[in-house]
Amino acid sequence: MTRRRQSHLPLHIIAVDDSQGISRHKHGWAVLNSFSYPWYLYVRLLSRLGRKRANFVLAVLFAFVIFVVLSLQSNWDPDRIKNILPFTADSPTLVYRKEDLQRIWAFEIESGHFPSTSSVPEQIGLKGISNPGLPPLPDGEVRGQATRGTGFMRVYPEIQHNNLSIAFPPRPAPGSIADLDVVKQHCDFSSHKLVRDCLEVLRVGAGLDNGNRLRRENLDDWKYIYLEQSRDYSNRPHVGPPSSVQIDSSPETLLKKAGSELESSPIDLPTPSSPLPFSTACDPDYPRIFHMYWTGPFTDKPYMAILSFLYTQKTGLHLYELPKECRPVFWVWINPVSAASTLGPNAVDSMHKELQSNPWASPFLHDRFKDVLQFKLWNTTQQLDAIPELRNEWRKMRTLFNTGGRIVNVPPEDHHKDMGSHPDDMFHRTGSKSSSSYDRLSVILSDMARFVLCHRFGGIYLDADTILLRDWEEVWGWRGGFAYRWSRLPRYNTAVLHMNKGSAIGTFLFRTALKNNLDFHPMTITRYLKDAYLDGLLLQLPDALFDSAWLNTENYQRERPPQPFFKAFQDFFDTPAVSSAAPLAMGFDGFFRGAFSYHYHNFWWKPFDPSRNWPDLGGRFSAGEEAARKLVPQPINSDREDLSWSAVLKRTFESYIRGERCNMYGEWLRW
Incomplete structure (x- = not known):
């Protein structure tokens, strides 16, 4: 007897069999309840293959699922796993050979730029390398260190004022140095x-709760700030001799960028x-410079960023004499023209x-601020020519404006003059005046500018919002590069970016971007580093910081939000009425206490203080205040x-x- 061939079309059901989860569709076709689908699948396999074969197939499928789950749990990286799945992979961006990636890792580790117990990826094939960014451990003790610590000893002090009656932290x-391994463990x-x-x-570990600490359980695990001591190991167990570096020279399996010539090897x-002992003097190799890029008329947005710098950082402005310790400085890079335009011959004088x-x-041109605050002219041509990795090739690019693979072709300036142009078209905007006239080109240029500034000068880049x-003292102490996480996604956001001057990771990023159409969007930066297994060298910090x-x-995380609780970024400017008592009642101390900074995500067109939308800095700056008041349309006394x-x-x-109050650390500004 011949077996009838099974049809692949859905069966037309006459009766309903609830035991198998089958119910009638309004057109008569069988519909499966989602929770009974595995049983239906088994029945189908049984009818097609027989009991033995069906059981064997299910056993194999079950074993495969278990294997995949265990593999993902031990090494879960959705971005890299995505690249091995069909139809979901981004095209590879890698233009370096494995041996050059090993050299990049070795350079950064030996320079003290990897003070972490994290592992060097197995794909790099580098083991046993000495790490001057980590303290040594006795023979046989590992504690998870993947590199061999040869650096300074660490001491994690209790940070509190000796006099607890002092109200300021x-x-x-x-x-001081932040142990970002500990920070990531908690954040x-x-x-x-x-x-x-x-x-x-972050509050307790830095003593920001000074005088207000409540009794908790053991807080030793919350200590994340340490000081380095000398390399005198006489009081410690014996530390074995340096081990030789093990380099895996097996054939590489890293995916390269298709159709692109690889970078010449060895990388230059x-x-x-090696790291030097701490000194209070400024280290030219590790300058403490905050960079900020701004285009268009100066508004209350960079004004507030600068004020927050003066209010929180150790500028020494509370002293009449210059402090001996190295002070952070704030450099504001001004681009007075649109991103697609070139500067005129008198650009510097015009800017001032x-x-x-x-x-x-x-107000910030006052002599009191000249040692900690500087305005500098941004010149795209000069900046790119100052980057060795770009200077000979960037002019060959079709455009400088590429964000996430979306390329904006900019016509020559002469073409605009001949055709006529509106001052608010995309190619002539200088700043975002509203959500409908967003200055997209300046945003794209700033994506590149932050890497240029950090690679050329060192320091930390901050977005203007x-x-x-x-105080960022312990952040400056961390010698490695970092950005932070893109919210829930395991990708970079470079609104805060730290890279060392002339670093190997900087060389890699510029050469890779050059071969990928100069795309510096943070999502693309993530791909560059993950494709090369170099993401450990640009630490992805939690966005909570x-x-x-x-x-x-x-x-x-709305079930247990931080203070304050914002459902939208606009709540910072338009605080909902139900929670609008908090700002006045709690003040600065109640605003994300413990975080190093707050990023309010654009809103360039929203004034910080609508009823007093002018710089209110006192008699020294009354002329500017009076000029700004005249531009406010509402009556002066209409406070909210x-x-x-x-x-x-x-x-x-x-x-x-x-001069009506001290800063957050109890220091009064001296004029």
């Missing part, structure tokens, strides 16, 4: 850590220099004249009953400049 001791979103709990660890890198006449900028919330509201605005968080922060910083 202590500044971090000079030479990493991938490990299901909450921003609220992370901020408490300088000789790494505009700053002097601008009420938001002119950033408010500093505490610099962007504490981001997860809440995307509907995450409830102030937003943005207004409270603005008025707090301004009262410090006026």
Whole structure:
């Protein structure tokens, strides 16, 4: 008897069999309940293959699923796993050979730029390398260190004022360093850590709760700030002799960028220099420079960023004599023209004249700030020519404006002059005046500018929509590169970016970007580094440190949010009425206490303080204040009953400049 061939079409069911989860569709076709699908699949296999074969197939499928789950749990990286799946992979971006990736890792580690116990990826094939960024461990003791520590000893002090009657927190001791391994342990979103709990660890570990500490359980695990001691190991168990570096020379399996010529090998890198003992003097190799890029007229946005710097950082402005310790400085890079335009011959003089006449900028030209605050002219041509990895090739590129693979072709300036142009078209915008006239080209240029500035000068880049919330002494102490996480996604956000001057990772990024159409979008930077297994050299810090509201605005962690609780970034400027008592009642101390900064994500067109939308800095700067007041359409006395968080922060910083209050560390500004 011949077996009838099974049809692949759905069966037309006459009766309903609830035991198998089959119900009638209104057109008569069989519909499966989702929860009974595995049983239906088994029945189908049984009818086609027979009992023995069906059981064998199911056993194989079950074993495969278990294998995949265990593999992903031990080494879960969705971006890399995605690249081995069909139809989901991004095209590879790698243009370096494996031996050059090994050289990059070795350079950064030997320079002390990898003070972490994290592992060097197996795909790099580098083992046994000495790491001067880690303290040594006795023979036989590992503690998870993947590299061999040969650096300074670490001491994690208790940070509190000796006199607990002092209401202000202590500044971090000079030479303090943040152990970012410990920070990630308490703050990493991938490990299901909450921003609220992370901020408490950051507060307590830095002594920001001085005088207000409540009794908790053992807080030793919350100590994340350490000081380095000498390399005298006489009081420690014997540390064995240095081991030789093991380099895996097996054939590489890394995916390369198709159709692109690989970079010449060996990669040209300088000789790494070992870390030196801490000194209070500024180290030219590790300058403490905050960079900020701005285009268009100076407004209350960079004004607030600068005020937050003066209010929180150790500038020494509370002293009449210059301090001996190295002070951080703030460099504001001004691009006075649109991103697609070139500068005129008198651009520097024009920039200074505009700053002097601008009420938001002119106060910062006062001599009191000249040692900690500087305005510098951004010149795209000069900046790119100053980068050795770019200077000979960037002019050959079709355009400089590429973001996430979306290329914007800019016509020559002469073409615009001949055809005529509107001052607010995309190619002539200087800043974002509203959500409908967003200056996209300046944003794209700033994506590249931050890497240029850090690679050329060193330091930390900050987006202009950033408010500093505490001293960054221990952040400067961390010698490695870092950015932070893109909210829930395991990708970079470069609104805060630290890279060392002339670093190997910088060389890699510029050469890779050059072969990928100069795309510096943070999502693309993620691909560059992950494709090369170099992402460990640009640490991806939790966004709680610099962007504490981001997860809440995307509907995450709302069951236990931090303080304040923002459902949208606009809540910073337009605080909802139900929570509008908090800004005045809690003030600066109640605003994401513990975070290093706050990123309010654009809103360039929203004033910080609508009812007092002028620089309110006192009699020294009254001329600029009067000029700005005339531009405010509403009556001067029309103050609001409830102030937003943005207004409270603005008025707090301004009262410090006026001499009506001290800064967050109890220091009064001396003129």
